Amino acid sequence: MSFMTAEMKIRESIRGHLARPKERSSLFWWLVENHQWLLEQRGLHKRIMWAALCPEFAALGLTDRTGKPPNPKSAKLTWERVCKEKARIEARQAAADAERAVKAASNPRRNMPSQFGAKYNGPPLAVVPQPPPSEGELWMGKYWFDEAGMIVVIDNPSSGVYAHQERNLRSSRPIKDGIERVIRSKEKP
Amino acid sequence: MNIHSFEEATEPAAARTSVLAVRHGRGRTGGSTFLDLLIQRARRAGRSVIIGDGDRGNATLANLYPPGDKFGAVQPRSDDIADVSDWITSLSGEMVESGGSLVLDLGGGDRVLSEHSRAMALPDFCEAFGWQPLAIYMIGPDAEDFEHVFKIFKAGYFKTERAILIMNEALVRAGKNASGAFDQILDHPGYPEMIESVRQMSMPRLECMSVLRASGLSFFDAIENKHGVDGKRLNLGQQFQVRTWINQMEKKFVTLGIEEWLP
Numbered sequence A: 001m002s003f004m005t006a007e008m009k010i011r012e013s014i015r016g017h018l019a020r021p022k023e024r025s026s027l028f029w030w031l032v033e034n035h036q037w038l039l040e041q042r043g044l045h046k047r048i049m050w051a052a053l054c055p056e057f058a059a060l061g062l063t064d065r066t067g068k069p070p071n072p073k074s075a076k077l078t079w080e081r082v083c084k085e086k087a088r089i090e091a092r093q094a095a096a097d098a099e100r101a102v103k104a105a106s107n108p109r110r111n112m113p114s115q116f117g118a119k120y121n122g123p124p125l126a127v128v129p130q131p132p133p134s135e136g137e138l139w140m141g142k143y144w145f146d147e148a149g150m151i152v153v154i155d156n157p158s159s160g161v162y163a164h165q166e167r168n169l170r171s172s173r174p175i176k177d178g179i180e181r182v183i184r185s186k187e188k189p
Numbered sequence B: 001m002n003i004h005s006f007e008e009a010t011e012p013a014a015a016r017t018s019v020l021a022v023r024h025g026r027g028r029t030g031g032s033t034f035l036d037l038l039i040q041r042a043r044r045a046g047r048s049v050i051i052g053d054g055d056r057g058n059a060t061l062a063n064l065y066p067p068g069d070k071f072g073a074v075q076p077r078s079d080d081i082a083d084v085s086d087w088i089t090s091l092s093g094e095m096v097e098s099g100g101s102l103v104l105d106l107g108g109g110d111r112v113l114s115e116h117s118r119a120m121a122l123p124d125f126c127e128a129f130g131w132q133p134l135a136i137y138m139i140g141p142d143a144e145d146f147e148h149v150f151k152i153f154k155a156g157y158f159k160t161e162r163a164i165l166i167m168n169e170a171l172v173r174a175g176k177n178a179s180g181a182f183d184q185i186l187d188h189p190g191y192p193e194m195i196e197s198v199r200q201m202s203m204p205r206l207e208c209m210s211v212l213r214a215s216g217l218s219f220f221d222a223i224e225n226k227h228g229v230d231g232k233r234l235n236l237g238q239q240f241q242v243r244t245w246i247n248q249m250e251k252k253f254v255t256l257g258i259e260e261w262l263p
Helices: A002-019 A026-033 A035-042 A050-059 A072-106 A135-139 A156-170 A179-187 B003-009 B031-044 B060-064 B081-098 B110-119 B122-129 B143-155 B178-186 B191-195 B209-215 B219-223 B236-255
Strands: B019-024 B049-053 B101-105 B132-139 B162-168 B199-203
Touching (some): A026 A035, A026 A072, A035 A072, A156 A179, A156 B178, B031 B049, B031 B060, B031 B101, B031 B236, B049 B060, B081 B122, B132 B143
Parallel strands (some): B019 B101
């Protein structure tokens, strides 16, 4: 019995190492868990007063990567990393959803009753056609966007998209307007 | 994020590799303004920068940093290609001895680079001495601006891994928006090729640039409320514009991953 308990502990430890690698700080994981809540609390105030939050983080026992209590600069940088990570995960999820949608749309049996599932009670799929994902949605599998809809710059072409999106914002155009014109060379060499 | 929180987060690295930054582009595309910012922020952080202004037809850097002053710009003897080529070689040597960076404004000097590369390939020179070459291509929204830098890019006289294509929004004509103005560049047949090899950046318009230049103040002197050559300071609104512009540029440097590329 005690052997099983030890194994369970080890399993739990391994799970912890995989889910939360030690190269991230306790503050990072706390911000990941509370990301949505913090965004809601921030509301329309775009600037977060990290100096005021740091004593609260310290009271929770949260530290930066060096084990020290967070300071305003390290807290702000950690928050930016969390936002980037969240955006990356969401982009990956969106790409996976788009891929599933493509597969579903290309399934020749998609409109057959056997595909509807036991709980399906709506009209047949033939009446509600699922449009294939747009080129932009597929393309998201290579790049991701932050919470404001701006591309995360990882290479030269994405810097071009970023510059284009900045111009869109200044020109009151939709943030993703025409971005396929910037990276089409990469997609269609 | 408030743009003014960015300056606080941007601290200069204590030490970095010396940089040979060469600006390409037609005249009056804002290259000197961009180089001026690079020079000021580097010197402010205690990093040494030699200024070479080879654009004698429009010697903005030499006007801002008068030749002969301790940290003034250095100009070639004449516009003659041989003189300019000798001048580049000489400045490169100075850069080696000083251990600092070198900012080279060649204006439309593609012929100069062509001539100079026969005697000495600057990227190879940098590699030999452990410096990082940085190509800066400045353009406005005119197709000719892009064609000019694309020609230099294709010729490969200064082909570097680190290269920035800067689209200067200050050159967008009244009545056009920034996005529409640069659309024709995206449609240029050379753009797909260039985008793979250069980091792109938009340089926003600084509304009070002409006032700032007339005052003779540097960007940072202006926001520190110093007096200009006419004894006047920029008003608080203009100071705010300059601060905003600097912080926007700093944010871009970090976001685009090029902060460490700069002198």
